[in-house]
Amino acid sequence: MIEGTDNVSREAAAEAAASSNAATILPGATIGILGGGQLGRMLANAGSAMGYRFVALDPTPDAPMGQVADQIVAAYNDRDAARELAARSDVITYEFENVDADVAAMLMSESYVPQGSELLYTTQHRLREKRAIEAAGVQVAPYSEISSVEELREAVERFGTPCVLKTATGGYDGKGQWVIRDSSESDEAFATLSKAGTQLVLEQFIDFAMEISVIAARSSKGEIKAFPPAENIHVENILHLSIVPARLEDSVLREAERLAIRLAEGLGVVGLIAVEMFVTRDGELYVNELAPRPHNSGHYTMEACRTSQFEQHVRAVCGLPLGDTALLSPVVMVNVLGQHVEPLLERLAVRDEAAERLNVAPKVHLYGKKDAVYKRKMGHVNVLAESTEAALDWINETKIWKV
Structure with missing residues (x-):
């Protein structure tokens, strides 16, 4: 706690209260997972060894987790399916960050979701994520929000090349990004990534x-x-x-x-x-x-x-x-x-x-x-x-x- 900082004091007190009120979910209970891929499968394998039961919500029939635990086959934004997951679970978590944050927020009012939805909302968007990291006092590579090709040209000039243009949402394993190695690529990079219909962010390349x-x-x-x-x-x-x-x-x-x-x-x-x-x-x-x-x-x-x-x-x-x-x-x-x-x-x-x-x-x-x-x-x-x-x-x- 930082002396004389009321906001910090209030936040610390709220966090301490939340921690003291957190539920203890013992083996024998059922853990619901939003997502049924390989991470859910390995969570279920580890938790089952401890005595927990598992149920997944995933749109893919016979998903990797569905092979080792119960599965509700439905879209992630299917609220009725999410309510079924809540009814069958003592606690709910998620196995990847692209699940529907609104559904996660809804589940908080109907079930026990200790992770909440705020961090999910933050990490689903690269600009929100970077600002949250900086607010925690940790360094990220210099970046700029990009809303137009003119802003991109200016930022590329400022950062120098190479630099990396990314979509603010979606994308993994290199998808949703473009390494700009010469300023002449700016227009094409913007035209290509802006098709995703989301905000863009340019990051300075770290050597x-x-x-x-x-x-x-x-x-x-x-x-x-x-x-x-x-x-x-x-x-x-x-x-x-x-x-x-x-x-x-x-x-x-x-x-x-x-x-x-x-x-x-x-x-x-x-x-x-x-x-x-x-x-x-x-x-x-x-x-x-x-x-x-x-x-x-x-x-x-x-x-x-x-x-x-x-x-x-x-x-x-x-x-x-x-x-x-x-x-x-x-x-x-x-x-x-x-x-x-x-x-x-x-x-x-x-x-x-x-x-x-x-x-x-x-x-x-x-x-x-x-x-x-x-x-x-x-x-x-x-x-x-x-x-x-x-x-x-x-x-x-x-x-x-x-x-």
Whole structure:
């Protein structure tokens, strides 16, 4: 609490009151999830082991989560289906941030949604998200709201090239953005992205040495813990590898965890928040994006940490004490895309001599998606090893992930 600051005092008092009134949802209860994809599936697997029941709301029949839990097949904005979810659940959470914020707000009046809808509303819009990060006292890359091609030309001139134009809503894995490498591209970039019918934001390009992410958890009772930062490597804007421990100075890793915890506290997070950051060559950190849910770059926690991100999320929204986030083993998480499924399955069927020689333990997770579509995320492998170098050697030797 900051002495003499009435607003801060009132907010702290309100937060303390909310935390003290938070419900404790014990195993045996039913957790409803808005969204039934792979994150919901892994939440259900982790929570089921603790004794919870699950039900998902997802429009895709036989969705990944629907294969391991009950599923209501309906659109995310179907209010009758949302009310059914509320009636069948003791607590409701969400597995991805593009669910309908209005439905989440409605559910708050009819059910128990400890995450609320405000953070969902904030993180669904890049401009709102950036302003919220800055309000929490954390640095983002310089940016500008873009409403016209004239504003874009001026901002490109101010930021220099390269710079990145993004839609304010929607877009993932590189979709909904345009890297402007020359000012002459401004008109085409604006014409293309403005078709989405949403606001645009231009970001100054950060000459980063590494991309990292930190998964932090804050419980409904106010307890906060962070997982070790992951070093992330992308291929064609899709996450390819998460390497833990990240190959950075300890002081930078500690600062990354501190910033993630600061955001979790400042934004009043309940559950998980993934904080993606750029690391410059001199160790400066810029927050790139937030995701208020389990995150692809946190999948390594499933075998490599004392508590997985999925169990931690369940604990957080149910008001249980948070689990230990300590790292048990160096690990590299590698994503399995559609084109990787067949060679991975072939390798599973035979003795893995490379794994034995390198003393690594590959743990395969497939999500139950029907069609192995090129570049679509179908699963991941957590490669546990005595060193991340050994894990990377195994990944390279398999030749499954030729890039």
